Amino acid sequence: MAWRFKVSKYKNAAPRYPKREEWINEVPVGMLMHSCGNHIAASCQYIAFNVDTGGGGNVGILPLETTGRVGQSLPTLRGHGDFVTDMKFSPFHDEILATCSADDIIKVWNLPETERLAEEIALVSHTAHLPEQERRIETLAWNTVADDILAAAVGHSAKLFDVSVAEEIYDISSHEDQILSLGWHGNGSVMVTTCKDKKIRVLDPRSKTVAQECMGHNSNKDSRAIFLGDKDFIVSTGFSLGRSREVKLFDSRNLGNALTTDDRDNNNGTLMPLLDEDTNMLLLVGKGDTTWSFVEVSTSEPYFTQHALERTEKNEQIKGACLIPKLGVNVMEGEVDRLLLLLHNTIVPLPYIVPRRQYKDFHADLFPDTKCEEPALTSDQWCSGQNAQVAKTSLDPIKRGTVKILRRPDKELRSKLKPQGKSGDDCTPIQKTKVVASSPTKTSSVTTSIASKPTKPAHTSKSAHTSKPVDPPEPVKPAEPSKAAKSFAALHQSKCKYMKGVSEHASKHIVNIRRLCRTLPGQSDLFVANTKRCAIPLEGSGGLVAILELDKPGRLPDTGVPVIQNGSKVNDFVFDPFDDTRILVGCDNARIFIWTLPADGLTETLTEYDSYLMSHTEKVYFVRFHPLAKDVIMTGSYDMKIKLWDLSDNTEEIELTGHQDEIFCAEWSPDGKLIATVCKDGKVRIYDPRTSPEPIKEGTGPEGSRGARVIWAVNMKYLVVSGFEKNSARLISVYDANNLGKPIHTEILDINPAILIPHYDEGTSTVFLTGRGDGAILGYEVSDEFPHLFALATTKPEGVHQGIALMPKTTCDVRKVEIARLWRLTQTTVEPMSFTVPRVKPEYFQDDLFPDVAPPGKPTMTSQEWFRGGNKQPAKISLRPADMKPLSEAPVEAPKAKKYDSYNPETYKTDDMKKEELISAMTNKLDTKEEPLPQDEAEGVDSDEWDEY
DSSP: OGGGGSOOTTTTOEEOOOOGGGSEESOOOOSOOOOSSOSEEEOSSEEEEEEOOSSSEEEEEEETTEEEEOGGGOOEEEEESSOEEEEEEOSSOTTEEEEEETTSOEEEEEOOOGGGTTTOSEEOOOSEEOOOOSSOEEEEEEOSSBTTEEEEEETTEEEEEETTTTEEEEEEOOOSSOEEEEEEOTTSSOEEEEETTSEEEEEETTTTEEEEEEEOOSSOSOOEEEEOTTSSEEEEEEEOTTSOEEEEEEETTBOSSOSEEEEOOOOOSOEEEEEETTTTEEEEEETTOSEEEEEEEOSSTTOEEEEEEEEOGGGOOOOEEEEOOGGGSOGGGTEEEEEEEEOSSOEEEEEEEOOOSOOSSOOTTTOOOEEOSSOSBOHHHHHTTOOOOOOEEOOOHHHHHHOOOBOOOOOOOOTTOOOOSSTTOOOOOOOOOEEOOSSOOOOOOSSTTEEEOOOOSOOEEOOTTOSSOOOOOOOOOOOOOTTHHHHTGGGOOOTTTTOEEEEOOGGGOEEOOOSBOOOSOTTSOSOEEOSSEEEEEESSTTOEEEEEETTSOEEOOSSOOOEEEOSSOEEEEEEETTEEEEEEEEETTSEEEEEEOOTTOOOSOBOOOSEEEEOOSSOEEEEEEOSSBTTEEEEEETTSOEEEEETTTTEEEEEEOOOOSOEEEEEEOTTSSOEEEEETTSEEEEEOTTTOSSOSEEEEOOSOSSOOEEEEETTTTEEEEEEEOTTSEEEEEEEETTBOSSOSEEEEEEEOSSOOEEEEETTTTEEEEEOTTOSOBEEEEEOSSTTSEEEOOOBOOSSOOSEEEEOOGGGSOGGGTEEEEEEEEOSSOEEEEEEEOOOSOTTSBOTTTOOOBOOTTOOSBOHHHHHTTOOOOOOOBOOOOTTOOBGGGSOOOOOOOOSOOTTOTTTOOOHHHHHHHHHHHHHHHHHOOSSOOHHHHOOOOOGGGSOOO
16 A cells, blocks of 8 residues: 555656667568577677577677667677577676577677677677587576576576586476576575476575475466566566466565466567666566556555556567666666667667756666676685675766776686587687776777767776786775665575465364454454463453363354453453463453463353452553563553562562553563563663663654564564554564664564564574464564564465464474464464475474474473572473484585586587487497398298299
């Protein structure tokens, strides 16, 4: 809902149609074969595209700013023996182009300077020739953070290559049919693929595993999928079962169902999704279409916002499309993106302009910092498991014009790298020493027939063909990047990022709950459970709370469900963590009733409580047991006071003051020493109750007045607070427990009236959040690393729920890598849920996910000991079964033998050698005669028996 009320800066962005003379005309595109590529690619200096000239696999190359007629003077790459299926420029080197072909070959080209393209019309030399594959290569994708890492779709396999040494390094053969597309996450750690088996998969290539998979589009026609930059969301395009085109948005942390599906039309062309990750502008261009559309993508509803539908001139069909890199756009003309359309014999550049009153100044609000062209990792660092994020740079011409960035010299191909192509191929090592010029450069025409307009400030490069050495520029201190900490937020790799939550079988559900009461105040969880039973409030006079046995699933009777009757409206209730049969209930009449339940479960309505506590002057909002000391509880009331009680003699011991308004929540610290509170007066407080009744620390809390919750996290280093903004949007904030002044990080979620109730798992530092009436359970990891909150997979069970209850860690099945178990209350059912994490070696005990825990149900102190100042901590126990070895002691697997070794004459075979082997095999088969043929055994007459006539 929030998206509908936001004003998008890019809503009115529209393409500016250039004049006919500004097109690239008379390009021999012709009739192109179908492939999974886009048929055109661009860097900040070059355009590469499929051409139909002279047979074989040819690729046309032009300077980016080319205009006018090209004709027969088109510089062409001629290095493949069959149609080029895809081509991609390196994100870090404008002159490095990778091409793949139906001839089973991948080549990497080091293009000459734009000024030399006119001299080298036929380009036949390539930098690297990667190992020949057994099948046609469909598409390519460069890693987004690591230099020289190239992924390719080869039949059923996704393969990764280190271009610097021309070797295959990974092979993920987990697909059941042909891979149709590849796409890297913005942090370069995982990939997304679409496949002809209709599935979308998220791959972790370095562990050679499929982290997530789901059904994508119901048709096996061509489909595409891309990540939304650094976000954990995936946009996919494909076809429905009725063959209509559709666009879907998925959360990669939970691929169970698409967040939304946008049905487009019934055209047959593949939709090519072109994303500007800085602005979330998504261009959907269909092959063979005459129109394309501009959509803005959001990670909250309504997800897709359609802005415009554009049409080609004279309804000419589109053969291919691409966006140029963000560093190549003309920011001083309001150009946020530039779309290149490949038509029948032309290339049309279409700059997307955001209208502004004037373009004399740089509009910083339109151009956020974008990724620079410096790789964050080398190929060796990435392969060793390191993660990093590409730094960002400003698009402000003033800042770019005063800062000179010296490109690092890339490692040369090792001496063993030899030409592998046909005779005559001139393979040269990759030389990537590159200087970003501080002044504009002029791009010369390819020939005299190609008219080039003056270029905008662009990057110049010195390729390996340059005869004169490049003088390094004077070192200048680079400008400080804005929001540097935020740009590196994706470096953290959570162990539970791909956790999966599922509801267990219906045979374990408690069903037919009637008259559920949902009017309890926001301070109450509404649903609590221990390992044996759960409690839920029911409508009706007398304050009814139903007690259900979890080990007795099935259908409840329509009437006569056993309850405890409190005589006043119930506001909150909680089980004693050290006694499964005791439950406390806080009511409107300012009393806290203490009940003892039968050990075998409640079989009839109870009206006689054991005792009650009464000291508050207003209704009691919440009750909390001490985590370590027996018989110590904390209660909060509308009288703005918190009281601590000793249940051994039902006496009030301590009263905490200092709150100026309604208390939303109070939570014990895990060691039982401190109490954290969040209040309607907009303050977060920490108390040391045995030292002072006043808060020892105080900070600024959520501004909203709807409600809030607080929990302790990461060994009491942080407080996590869920609440609301002034505009009623839900938020999550992290506070430094040692300095509560202001939150150190805040995430705005959505607009929803339900308070997010957090449940914290200390072993994995995971917090589960959900509210009444929500249909999803959010997961976040709390970490020492900024921004301290890292989103995990969102779980969306069937239907909406009213509350959840997290079980102790000892109830988890560590053999299934189950990190959490909980019970979920819906309107009519109580259902168990299991949260697991995919692991490569589940046969080992995952000791990184299951640290030692305190045994549940065992207090460490009596109430008297705690009130006298005791702080005894529990002795922790291991969750590891005796027959399981810890993962930390698992043997390290030896590296697998390379499937290809291009330089070993024993494994590398030329075409002639393969031909000889084939002929030899066929000859040997013909020579082998196990049984004589019938005609060989036939007997005739001797020659002298024939009569001559």
